Amino acid sequence: MNDIAGLPARNAALKMLDAVLRRGDTLDTAAGAAKGLGPSDAALARAIASEVLRWQVDLDRLIDSATRQRLPDDAKVRTVLRMMLAQALKLETAPHAVIATGLPLLSGGPRRLAHGVFSTLDKKGARLPDAPTIPEDVAARWRTQYGERFPEIAAGLASPPPLDITLRDAGETDAWAERLVARVMAPGQLRLSRGQAVDALPGFDEGAWWVQDLAASIPASLLGKSAGTALDLCAAPGGKTLQLAAAGWEVTALDIAKRRLKRLHQNLQRTGLAAEVVEVDALKWEPEQGFDAILLDAPCSATGTCRRHPDVLHRVSRGQIEDLSKLQAALIERASAWLNPGGLLVYAVCSMEREEGEAQMGRVSLTPAPITQDELPAGLAPTAEGWLRTDPGMLADAGGLDGFFVARFRKD
Ligand SMILES: C[S@@+](CC[C@H](N)C(=O)[O-])C[C@H]1O[C@@H](n2cnc3c(N)ncnc32)[C@H](O)[C@@H]1O
Numbered sequence: 240m241n242d243i244a245g246l247p248a249r250n251a252a253l254k255m256l257d258a259v260l261r262r263g264d265t266l267d268t269a270a271g272a273a274k275g276l277g278p279s280d281a282a283l284a285r286a287i288a289s290e291v292l293r294w295q296v297d298l299d300r301l302i303d304s305a306t307r308q309r310l311p312d313d314a315k316v317r318t319v320l321r322m323m324l325a326q327a328l329k330l331e332t333a334p335h336a337v338i339a340t341g342l343p344l345l346s347g348g349p350r351r352l353a354h355g356v357f358s359t360l361d362k363k364g365a366r367l368p369d370a371p372t373i374p375e376d377v378a379a380r381w382r383t384q385y386g387e388r389f390p391e392i393a394a395g396l397a398s399p400p401p402l403d404i405t406l407r408d409a410g411e412t413d414a415w416a417e418r419l420v421a422r423v424m425a426p427g428q429l430r431l432s433r434g435q436a437v438d439a440l441p442g443f444d445e446g447a448w449w450v451q452d453l454a455a456s457i458p459a460s461l462l463g464k465s466a467g468t469a470l471d472l473c474a475a476p477g478g479k480t481l482q483l484a485a486a487g488w489e490v491t492a493l494d495i496a497k498r499r500l501k502r503l504h505q506n507l508q509r510t511g512l513a514a515e516v517v518e519v520d521a522l523k524w525e526p527e528q529g530f531d532a533i534l535l536d537a538p539c540s541a542t543g544t545c546r547r548h549p550d551v552l553h554r555v556s557r558g559q560i561e562d563l564s565k566l567q568a569a570l571i572e573r574a575s576a577w578l579n580p581g582g583l584l585v586y587a588v589c590s591m592e593r594e595e596g597e598a599q600m601g602r603v604s605l606t607p608a609p610i611t612q613d614e615l616p617a618g619l620a621p622t623a624e625g626w627l628r629t630d631p632g633m634l635a636d637a638g639g640l641d642g643f644f645v646a647r648f649r650k651d
Pocket of ligand 1 (some may be wrong): 426471472474475476477478479480493494495496499519520521522536537538589
């Protein structure tokens with residue numbers, strides 16, 4: 240069956256969606272289904288799965304408008320139809336190619352039904368809305384938390400994000416912007432158009448930069464230039480470790496996950512930057528001495544990364560957010576005890592959820608060190624409390640940014 244051109248990529252996309260929607264895997268983990276495919280087929284499989292997850296509610300509405308009997312949510316034919324429509328409506332795949340690579344996925348199944356539904360919608364000129372409809376339980380949380388900003392946030396999810404990179408040497412910002420044909424978002428932070436092969440770009444092999452969303456680059460920058468030792472408490476795969484090392488800090492990078500730490504080691508090697516790497520559970524570890532700065536980029540629901548990881552919108556439950564907020568509170572307490580007097584702690588989560596961000600702040604025993612406007616990229620502002628809250632609807636004209644919560648404290 241895989242002899243049909245383009246079919247292996249669709250098969251892989253179907254497996255990825257099954258892993259995310261039935262097993263609750265992350266799309267990154269599920270992307271293992273593309274193992275053995277060439278780079279362009281693997282990228283296509285991931286793009287199909289991502290667009291299905293981004294537009295799933297709207298795709299289902301179209302499918303339901305063209306069937307007499309509602310297809311079960313977990314029916315294979317529904318998933319295949321979602322894939323077919325996502326390709327036709329978002330990936331500009333010609334209808335004949337959609338059909339030729341879609342129907343074989345249903346061998347022995349309701350091919351005629353799928354053909355009929357797809358053709359009806361195609362003939363009608365079916366369209367998707369400008370902004371994706373957010374799954375209802377997530378939408379309920381975000382409407383409560385973000386109020387009038389909610390439609391802008393949904394609009395920010397309509398497209399995958401651009402490619403953001405952090406430079407090892409912020410002094411070379413303009414030179415790299417010219418070389419990479421990139422937009423300067425902040426000193427040391429550039430934005431390129433999406434869809435580029437990262438490892439083929441100038442400067443990648445020599446480790447002159449690494450991929451990191453603009454919002455993700457802010458927490459480490461708030462610790463400033465080196466004033467001694469820094470602990471990067473949940474460090475892997477190491478975007479912020481590299482920033483701290485490049486700023487001259489003597490960095491200890493700690494994480495519990497062996498595989499993610501392997502990527503951190505590779506990143507250190509590629510960039511020629513240095514850090515002491517510790518593989519351990521931060522809830523069990525005790526340092527031999529305190530640190531002058533601590534970055535706690537805490538494990539979180541990662542709902543702020545939903546532009547690039549739309550699977551989070553379907554996977555993350557209220558129960559998981561509750562569990563994560565308990566882990567974050569425990570990590571804040573431990574990190575606070577490891578800070579030297581006068582030292583700074585930056586707490587960050589790539590989460591849109593209040594429980595993981597704003598609601599944690601009452602639990603911090605240190606003195607607030609408010610974030611100021613001049614420390615932030617143009618177009619962003621601190622909250623009245625001196626925290627930073629970003630969301631995918633911000634900097635919309637420049638391509639948006641991930642949702643993050645960031646706060647800074649000092650030990651007296
Ligand atoms: C948000 S990610 C960190 C991203 C990283 N700071 C970066 O910029 O590349 C959170 C990390 O926390 C780690 N983690 C989760 N629980 C942990 C624990 N109990 N102890 C240490 N690390 C933990 C995860 O393995 C994950 O790598």
